[in-house]
Amino acid sequence: MKLKELIDGIENLICINPSTLERYYEHSISLITQSFKCLKQTNEQNDNGLMFIMPTLNEINGTEIILDHSTINILLNSSLSALVVNDCLLINLLELAIFPVFKVLKIITTTNIIFGQLCNRYYNYPRRLIHQMIGVTGTNGKTTTTHMIEKVLLDAKLTVGLIGTLGYRYHSDENNINDYINTDYTTPNAWLLQTILNDMTNKYHIENIVIEVSSHSLILDRIYGCNFTVGILTNFTQDHLNFHQTMENYLQSKLLLFSKYLSKSSSSIAIINHDDPSYEYFINICSKNTKIYTYGLLKKNQNSFL
Structure with a gap:
């Protein structure tokens, strides 16, 4: 599914810079994930068909995820087509590094719900x-x-x-x-x-x-x-x-x-x-x-x- 088709009309999903995101609209998305392990693997394969939904909670202990330089480096070295974050993580992201903002989609709900919405749409519900x-x-x-x-x-x-x-x-x-x-x-x-x-x-x-x-x-x-x-x-x-x-x-x-x-x-x-x-x-x-x-x-x- 093309990136534009995947995100078009999804409520609570906002492009930070729509005009520059357009260059990625025709990218075919092959995977939507919240897994950093998966992100690393796709980086090694140079797969640009990835959409990464930044998780907000640690799945092991339930604590809030805070971006650090190690995580930022993984993101900076990635070939992903789009990154989805909430407001808090977006601020954290921009404070820690110069990130290609044209790839970023901001949400005003939880990233977990957006993850579910996008996965449902990808497979046509x-x-x-x-x-x-x-x-x-x-x-x-x-x-x-x-x-x-x-x-x-x-x-x-x-x-x-x-x-x-x-x-x-x-x-x-x-x-x-x-x-x-x-x-x-x-x-x-x-x-x-x-x-x-x-x-x-x-x-x-x-x-x-x-x-x-x-x-x-x-x-x-x-x-x-x-x-x-x-x-x-x-x-x-x-x-x-x-x-x-x-x-x-x-x-x-x-x-x-x-x-x-x-x-x-x-x-x-x-x-x-x-x-x-x-x-x-x-x-x-x-x-x-x-x-x-x-x-x-x-x-x-x-x-x-x-």
Whole structure:
């Protein structure tokens, strides 16, 4: 996709110097990334089809990213077609070095959301071809639950794609991939996720997708554009505090699946573990249009008793 086609009309994306950016409009973008490792690799290959979205949060510890001279040198030596930054990083960038500003696009929202928007546009919004998208979140049990759902859908003779901790695989009328393809993440980053969804829908005509949705992916907006039909909570216990810092932050990240990424239509469904002490937070955050089902081992007014 050409750079102009990719960025044209994207809200909250501003060219610092539109007249000089035009010289790059016809560049074919082959990769959109937030990975410095990937940026280094493309520099070595002298690939100018790269758009780099500057991350704002460290994916390991959740701290804010501050540009240093080492990072600036990587950017200065890059052959990328465009760099996307927010206001704070733009100021930081211009203070540390003379950078080719004509390549810079400034945003007035989070870089993670723009990353998701651009990846969705690049692949022409694969979510539109998916009949049912099921997201499973929780501290434990995501992998087991997604595989149980995959089995149920396969028994119903439906085409299914599975994405999670073990990797991804798919089952269609023409193709069955039983071995997992590794992604290194429970929930892949926006570029890889949309690449997978594009392959599953356009190449293999998969209509039902089941995804493990991690707290990292929710807070970092990796699943932007997914619009889940069904959201499921397995449980909520202490974990990932090196990233979220507090249990409250961790809880708020999990709630995003139901408040932000679950469809607001009357066909949306939330399935909540009634035995979990946090279940009321999840029930109360859902849209009034969402059908809510609960389950558990203890008989406390849940819809399903196991």
